[in-house]
Amino acid sequence: MxxxxxxxxxxxxxxxxxxxxxxxxLAQTEGLHRVWTDPRVVEYLVAEPFDxxxxxxxxxxxxxxxxxxxxxxxxxxxxxxxxxxxxxCGFHKWAREHRRAEIGYELDSRHWRQGFMGEALTAALEYGxxxxxxxxxxxxxxxxxxxxxxxxxxxxxxxxxTLRHYEWARGRFQDQWLFSxxxxxWRPSLPA
Ligand SMILES: CC(C)(COP(=O)(O)OP(=O)(O)OC[C@H]1O[C@@H](n2cnc3c(N)ncnc32)[C@H](O)[C@@H]1OP(=O)(O)O)[C@@H](O)C(=O)NCCC(=O)NCCS
Numbered sequence: 001m002x003x004x005x006x007x008x009x010x011x012x013x014x015x016x017x018x019x020x021x022x023x024x025x026l027a028q029t030e031g032l033h034r035v036w037t038d039p040r041v042v043e044y045l046v047a048e049p050f051d052x053x054x055x056x057x058x059x060x061x062x063x064x065x066x067x068x069x070x071x072x073x074x075x076x077x078x079x080x081x082x083x084x085x086x087x088x089c090g091f092h093k094w095a096r097e098h099r100r101a102e103i104g105y106e107l108d109s110r111h112w113r114q115g116f117m118g119e120a121l122t123a124a125l126e127y128g129x130x131x132x133x134x135x136x137x138x139x140x141x142x143x144x145x146x147x148x149x150x151x152x153x154x155x156x157x158x159x160x161x162t163l164r165h166y167e168w169a170r171g172r173f174q175d176q177w178l179f180s181x182x183x184x185x186w187r188p189s190l191p192a
Contacts, residue, residue, distance in 0.1 A: 011067060012131065014075070014123040019116065021075035021123055024064050024088065028076055029057045031085040040109035044145035046169040066092055072101060073127070077120045086111050089120050091128055091137070099135035101128065112147070121155055122188050129183045136182055140166075143175040156189075157181045 014021040024032075033056035035041055042049045050056050066072035074090035087107035094101040103124070107117045128134045139157060141148045149159070157179040165173035 009067075012073070012127060014127065015080065016119045016123050018080055019120055019123075020078045020080055021089075021120060022078065023067075024060050024074060024076045026057055026060055028085045029053055029060060032056050032060065032076075032088070035085075035087055035106060035108045038109050040112075041106050044142040044148070045106075046142060046167045046174065048170065063088065063090070066090065070094075073132075074104075075120070075124065077107070077116070087117065087120070089117065089124050091124070091132065091134075093138075094132070099133060100138060101132065101134055102138045102140065103128070104139075117151065118154065125155075125181070125186060126188060129186055134183065136180055139179040139181075141177045141179065142167075143177055145177075149177065149179075152179045155181070156185055156187060158185075 011023045013023070030053065033050065033053045036050055036056050036059070050059070063074040066074055072090060072092040072094045074088055074092070076085045077087045077089060078085045087105065089103070089105035091101040091103055103121070105117055105121060105124075125137065128137055137157075139148075139152055140163075141152065143162060153159075158181070160178045160180055163176045163178055166176040167174045
């Protein structure tokens with residue numbers, strides 16, 4: 001019988017010019033709680049912002065489970081050479097039969113507009129299209145989130161339309177923009 005070690009797939013870490021994409025860890029709870037409660041980061045998130053670090057720890061466990069269960073992957077994004085975690089990115093809602101998944105990401109606002117998430121997502125998309133064998137990557141963005149819209153356009157995503165009253169969140173129905181990127185359209189233009 002195969003040992004536990006041989007049955008478990010190694011987590012696919014990635015390094016880019018300035019970043020390390022590694023597994024999420026409970027030791028990062030404090031750093032990620034700061035990101036996940038940053039008012040600029042959560043402004044357009046569908047979920048209610050977390051009120052205490054224990055909720056962030058629960059979220060870390062849920063996101064770690066994506067890779068463990070073969071349902072997707074979420075990386076912790078840290079500054080090289082060995083800096084603190086500054087965000088996360090990865091894939092969820094992986095529909096293997098359709099070769100599609102949803103992408104998600106968020107970054108500490110102190111580091112916005114320096115090309116960091118572009119660098120991280122380039123590595124993530126390379127993994128998605130070539131290791132997960134995805135054909136289509138989707139992104140759902142709350143209408144009004146212009147940063148994320150501009151960011152996805154920069155990454156080559158196409159805005160397919162507006163999903164009206166798609167989510168019930170924070171006491172009201174919210175419209176969502178649906179973006180997609182197909183494998184045949186993927187042109188990595190940033191250092192991965
Ligand atoms: C979206 C986000 C991840 C971008 O991270 P980032 O590291 O700043 O992204 P990059 O620097 O790689 O790229 C930023 C690009 O976004 C676009 N952008 C950023 N700010 C913008 C603004 N105010 N108006 C229009 N476009 C903007 C531009 O295309 C910009 O590229 P440029 O700087 O070369 O012009 C970050 O803003 C974030 O965490 N936002 C909050 C969380 C969130 O919305 N997550 C997604 C939920 S769907």
